[in-house]
């Protein structure tokens with residue numbers, strides 16, 4: 001079973017957007033997807049527009065019994081291929097530092113549950129606190145998300161370092177399989193420069209193509225619908241994520257990673 005966790009140190013770079021884009025592409029390819037919203041801001045939950053919710057990732061982490069996450073799985077508003085474990089604001093209370101064992105709470109809670117899906121996608125908060133550690137400890141692969149801005153290289157470096165720390169301490173199978181560059185404005189010299197810089201530093205990790213900046217992304221997320229349900233520009237964004245998903249999926253199969 002594939003479990004991808006989206007990480008970035010900085011807020012607002014597109015972790016949630018990439019989570020949603022990958023969920024959409026995977027579902028379109030016939031994969032059963034479970035999205036686990038690990039951010040108290042609950043943006044992925046809003047984007048997936050679940051008709052009802054009962055328990056959240058905060059409850060799951062608080063309980064942490066073997067397989068207990070099954071109780072919190074709910075249908076999304078996107079149809080039968082995408083399910084969700086929603087987040088709510090109280091998840092913030094779980095972001096205090098814990099011991100090594102507490103990083104494994106999510107992994108234990110997901111035991112067995114994740115087997116019902118082809119792909120689990122975990123959307124993390126913009127910090128490397130306890131909740132992100134749980135997301136990484138429960139994953140098979142990590143995907144770093146960055147904007148092509150001034151802090152892109154340093155941010156990617158720190159996120160990869162965080163992945164290495166979790167791998168060495170709690171999850172030996174964890175591999176970073178890609179850096180997704182989001183919000184690219186291809187005409188901006190600064191963006192071109194930052195992408196080139198990232199490609200030079202991490203030639204095998206940068207995922208092609210970068211995700212362009214498109215206002216339809218915000219509209220679709222606000223409306224709680226897949227990108228593809230949002231006209232021609234939404235469909236174009238959907239095709240970009242098909243390529244990003246295809247590339248990441250290929251890497252999980254061929255072992256290109258670090």
Ligand SMILES: Nc1ncnc2c1ncn2[C@@H]1O[C@H](COP(=O)(O)OP(=O)(O)OP(=O)(O)O)[C@@H](O)[C@H]1O
Nearest residue numbers: 011012013014015016017126183212213214217218
């Ligand atoms: N490629 C893009 N084009 C246009 N808007 C985008 C793009 N990517 C993200 N956004 C918008 O930018 C905002 C932040 O993106 P997103 O929520 O995906 O980032 P995040 O890394 O998950 O943020 P946080 O750290 O707060 O969880 C959202 O309003 C989103 O709709």
Ligand SMILES: [Mg+2]
Nearest residue numbers: 015016039043
């Ligand atoms: Mg987010």
